[in-house]
Amino acid sequence: xxxxxxxxxxxxxxxxxxxxxxxxxxxxxxxxxxxxxxxxxxxxxxxxxxxxxxxxxxxxxxxxxxxxxxxxxxxxxxxxxxxxxxxxxxxxxxxxxxxxxxxxxxxxxxxxxxxxxxxxxxxxxxxxxxxxxxxxxxxxxxxxxxxxxxxxxxxxxxxxxxxxxxxxxxxxxxxxxxxxxxxxxxxxxxxxxxxxxxxxxxxxxxxxxxxxxxxxxxxxxxxxxxxxxxxxxxxxxxxxxxxxxxxxxxxxxxxxxxxxxxxxxxxxxxxxxxxxxxxxxxxxx
Amino acid sequence: xxxxxxxxxxxxxxxxxxxxxxxxxxxxxxxxxxxxxxxxxxxxxxxxxxxxxxxxxxxxxxxxxxxxxxxxxxxxxxxxxxxxxxxxxxxxxxxxxxxxxxxxxxxxxxxxxxxxxxxxxxxxxxxxxxxxxxxxxxxxxxxxxxxxxxxxxxxxxxxxxxxxxxxxxxxxxxxxxxxxxxxxxxxxxxxxxxxxxxxxxxxxxxxxxxxxxxxxxxxxxxxxxxxxxxxxxxxxxxxxxxxxxxxxxxxxxxxxxxxxxxxxxxxxxxxxxxxxxxxxxxxxxxxxxxxxxx
Numbered sequence: 001x002x003x004x005x006x007x008x009x010x011x012x013x014x015x016x017x018x019x020x021x022x023x024x025x026x027x028x029x030x031x032x033x034x035x036x037x038x039x040x041x042x043x044x045x046x047x048x049x050x051x052x053x054x055x056x057x058x059x060x061x062x063x064x065x066x067x068x069x070x071x072x073x074x075x076x077x078x079x080x081x082x083x084x085x086x087x088x089x090x091x092x093x094x095x096x097x098x099x100x101x102x103x104x105x106x107x108x109x110x111x112x113x114x115x116x117x118x119x120x121x122x123x124x125x126x127x128x129x130x131x132x133x134x135x136x137x138x139x140x141x142x143x144x145x146x147x148x149x150x151x152x153x154x155x156x157x158x159x160x161x162x163x164x165x166x167x168x169x170x171x172x173x174x175x176x177x178x179x180x181x182x183x184x185x186x187x188x189x190x191x192x193x194x195x196x197x198x199x200x201x202x203x204x205x206x207x208x209x210x211x212x213x214x215x216x217x218x219x220x221x222x223x224x225x226x227x228x229x230x231x232x233x234x235x236x237x238x239x240x241x242x243x244x245x246x247x248x249x250x251x252x253x254x255x256x257x258x259x260x261x262x263x264x265x266x267x268x269x270x271x272x273x274x275x276x277x278x279x280x281x282x283x284x285x
Numbered sequence: 286x287x288x289x290x291x292x293x294x295x296x297x298x299x300x301x302x303x304x305x306x307x308x309x310x311x312x313x314x315x316x317x318x319x320x321x322x323x324x325x326x327x328x329x330x331x332x333x334x335x336x337x338x339x340x341x342x343x344x345x346x347x348x349x350x351x352x353x354x355x356x357x358x359x360x361x362x363x364x365x366x367x368x369x370x371x372x373x374x375x376x377x378x379x380x381x382x383x384x385x386x387x388x389x390x391x392x393x394x395x396x397x398x399x400x401x402x403x404x405x406x407x408x409x410x411x412x413x414x415x416x417x418x419x420x421x422x423x424x425x426x427x428x429x430x431x432x433x434x435x436x437x438x439x440x441x442x443x444x445x446x447x448x449x450x451x452x453x454x455x456x457x458x459x460x461x462x463x464x465x466x467x468x469x470x471x472x473x474x475x476x477x478x479x480x481x482x483x484x485x486x487x488x489x490x491x492x493x494x495x496x497x498x499x500x501x502x503x504x505x506x507x508x509x510x511x512x513x514x515x516x517x518x519x520x521x522x523x524x525x526x527x528x529x530x531x532x533x534x535x536x537x538x539x540x541x542x543x544x545x546x547x548x549x550x551x552x553x554x555x556x557x558x559x560x561x562x563x564x565x566x567x568x569x570x571x572x573x574x575x576x577x578x579x
Contacts, residue, residue, distance in 0.1 A: 110561040122315050240407060264400065
């Protein structure tokens, strides 16, 4: 009787320790980046261009570049992904082919991002001759998140009770009217969560833009979608591995890391709040 | 009129769906098209088991065994950290946390799962590597061990989140039945909940592993980048992903180095494909076992 109680005590303490350790490690990372990065952040850092071979000035072109790449890739991936999910859930016949398609999409979501970078290099940069440019980067990142957007949207669509659709059909609505008026509104929070989480992922992704969009140093802002651009994550990497003033560059990298962390974490927080809200309202129903 | 409109929408969705599928098939085709030419020069078997990676020498050596081993070492090391921490945290959230704690911690961990890998790489480079170099008295701080440590911490929230989802599918009746025969909470956890949720937990581990092996920026920055077969975990290594990222910039399109890097991409693609298929099979069995057929 005693050992039974003891093993429970030890076991539960270990579980408690593991979550404390997890939160501690993650907290440490955020703490270091926040404390060391906060010193360098200023209005000038956020709004001016880099100067004196990256040792002073700001990182505005990198922030702008990240926004361009993120918005562009979501504008490509969201319509395609949602349409694909709607097709697979609502229109396509339910057979093994659709099942295979679903499994392949799940698999593609797990393919390393650097492999998508290779694809972007071969197709957009070289074959379509867009060069290293914003458009190549957007297309590469868009295709990278396409599988996750499709799966998230599919999950959300499948969670809509079949009775909603039946009720709508029973009122004489057509398939499209049913999708537009019954299925999409009730699955929207789920779809949005998936999309916003993808936005966060795209904003922080580095590997796919290494050879499709990123450049280390720019004095100004990108002129068109066919020019290369700076991006926060790539800039951190470049500051840490290239250049000749490691000490000053490290300081700037801290600043970039803090901006990026803030950007990505607040984006995913929005997504998760939307989902929590939806879950609690679903429980009330 | 109504009918025509229906057909129109149906057509639109058909086209968009097949456009995205086309892209996704395209990536597979491109990998094969650009990667396979290297195997005309040297057989696949030699490529995978060759011990030397000197792509810019004359004649070049394209053996990716050191890179494969680098990836395996770093990933295995990461598993030692992310499995206990991730699964332990998931069990805590599922079993011990009060509803209130759970409703805060679970979203928190999911948000932390979104920290970009470049931030981990940066943190590893400026804080962890110098620290480890000092306490272990190493010549360099950027080693396989550092990489494992950072990757492990990075994969923990992912593993935790997926494992917790799986555990929450274990029906309440399983627990109630266990309590009813006199088991305490720990016994219920180890003898009922973990076996029932076991395949869900293994799915989480495999997906975490798949994430670790495909991770690029972190390992590129903290593993040191020496493409030699590692003899201890405190040596610099270079992984498959880091090699592509580091060398693609200087490879000339169409030469054998370029094709070799695509072939590495192909190998990575295959590895993650196998992991994902295993995860898919296990999670399907899991759903059937718990009567959640879908």
